[in-house]
Amino acid sequence: MLKQFFIICSGADRDLLNSTANGEQNKYAGIGATVFFTALMAFVACSYALFVVFDQVYLAIGFGLIWGLLIFNLDRFIVSTIKKKGRFWSEFIQATPRLILALIIAIVISKPLELKIFEKEINQVLLxxxxxxxxxxxxxxxxxxxxxxxxxxxxxxxxxxxxxxxxxxxxxxxxxxxxxxxxxxxxxxxxxxxxxxxxxxxxxxxxxxxxxxxxxxxxxxxxxxxxxxxxxxxxxxxxxxxxxxxxxxxxLMARVNALNQLPWLPSFFILLLFLAIETSPIFAKLLSPKGEYDYKLEDHETAVKSLVEQRIAERKLAVKTDFAINNRIYNTLSEDEETYDKRLKQARELMNKQAEAHYKKQEGLL
Structure with a gap:
């Protein structure tokens, strides 16, 4: 049950992953657990920060839950979209925007917890x-x-x-x-x-x-x-x-300023800790070797891609063939006398009707 929940957190295709070896499933369960606990840490940090600001428990928990779900969804999306191609630097470049965002999120997450950890020292500075x-x-x-x-x-x-x-x-x-x-x-x-x-x-x-x-x-x-x-x-x-x-x-601002007056080294290591926690889902996916699930996922995606490309090519060929057939038909009809006489008779009748209608309109104006 817990394993399946963490697999859902990893964003992996459960149908494909269930057909792989148990070790492959454990790998993605570990990645999903990292995603989940990162979001949980974000929830705790945001809730405490908002509690310091608004001094209301339910409001802080509500917004903290929204923030945690946002981080969870973001991490799950990024991890699930990093495709294992066997080329580390290509995958690393693909994850670079997320790593930059992770630094920002780590700072946002770590500050409220630093305020709680160093609360006594901050109170002394504030005093x-x-x-x-x-x-x-x-x-x-x-x-x-x-x-x-x-x-x-x-x-x-x-x-x-x-x-x-x-x-x-x-x-x-x-x-x-x-x-x-x-x-x-x-x-x-x-x-x-x-x-x-x-x-x-x-x-x-x-x-x-x-x-x-x-x-x-x-x-x-x-x-x-x-x-x-x-x-x-x-x-x-x-x-x-x-x-x-x-x-x-x-x-909150006064406490942050007071925190900045304390020695920077402990705060820096806490920031590094949360940066490691925040980037761990990405690095867990980047550093993991290409496994059975990745090969099956690649096979499934390439099969779908080949099928779609084949259908598109068939539609283009059908349209091209249809145009060629229509051209031949109309070229043949353009030389047919019976068709020509019929179209001429219809055109003559139409022009006569237009002339009569015009005459009646002019007569009405008089």
């Missing part, structure tokens, strides 16, 4: 890329907010500097009128005289200005800090909104 993207995303978003925040912080610093400057001025005026009262500076007179009162009033006025400045500056600083907090909140919101995009950076 590093996501971290870099996260930092770059934060820096890029910060460019929209940092200048505004820095400007507001500068305004706050300027307000605080004004308060500090005014505070130092008040402290200096306080020291002036205190030392005046102590007699250690100014007029050098101990006690609270007119000069002391003047300096005390100047200090009190500056102190009042300082209190007013502190009140207005505190209100302005509070407003500026509120704006800074709002900008920082907007910045954090933007970062949180864009982070899911970065977290979802693990699609």
């Amino acid at each position: 590093e890329q996501k971290n870099d993207l996260t930092l770059a995303n934060k820096d890029q978003i910060a460019l929209q907010y940092t200048p505004k925040i820095e400007a507001l912080e500068t305004d706050i610093s300027n307000l605080k500097s004004e308060v500090e400057t005014k505070t130092k001025e008040v402290d200096a005026l306080y020291a002036v009128y205190i030392t005046e009262a102590e007699g250690t500076s100014g007029t050098k007179k101990l006690g609270k005289g007119p000069v002391y009162k003047e300096k005390r009033e100047k200090h009190d006025a500056a102190l009042a200005e300082l209190e007013t400045l502190k009140t207005t500056s505190a209100a302005k600083i509070e407003i500026l800090e509120t704006k800074i907090a709002a900008l920082k909140t907007d910045y954090a919101t933007n970062v949180n909104n864009t982070q899911p995009i970065i977290d979802g950076f693990d699609g």
Whole structure:
């Protein structure tokens, strides 16, 4: 049962193959098994690749089945059309387009399985890329907010500097009128005289200005800090909104790019493996010696070809003979008086009828 199934996969003529030796049947069963398992591998690879893309099991399996059947049909067709003539290079040239296609298919098949085989390493590369993207995303978003925040912080610093400057001025005026009262500076007179009162009033006025400045500056600083907090909140919101995009950076293209960053040698050997699997049906047919089945198939095809060519030649000869006979008949009739008189009488009657019809048509127009 399994042997017959693989023979069907090989594309061989079962009626002819069943009349050959058991070894010949086993050879074509092996070729058919190679065709079948190549298609099975294509089905698995395509299904996984589409699952990575669409994340839907049934959709991936459906398209993977179509792809596997396509590869199966293609391999079966190519293998069945390679005729063993005993000339290897002629057969190799005949299979060259299929070998080129096999390279393309091997790449397509191997990539999804490489993604699965090196999944842990790819995840590590993707994690590093996501971290870099996260930092770059934060820096890029910060460019929209940092200048505004820095400007507001500068305004706050300027307000605080004004308060500090005014505070130092008040402290200096306080020291002036205190030392005046102590007699250690100014007029050098101990006690609270007119000069002391003047300096005390100047200090009190500056102190009042300082209190007013502190009140207005505190209100302005509070407003500026509120704006800074709002900008920082907007910045954090933007970062949180864009982070899911970065977290979802693990699609098929991203994984292929991550795979390309890994050492190339393991991927290359996997590609060679699938290339060998994909081309194995072709090379199995090319390298197999011309056997009993091939001779019988050639005999059957040449017999059909000879029969068709013979029938075509017979038809051409029959047509040629028919033309020759017809020519002789018409040449003989052209010299027969009875035939001539009969044709003349018919022509005269036809012309009379045409003349009468023309006359009636003209009379109707009048």
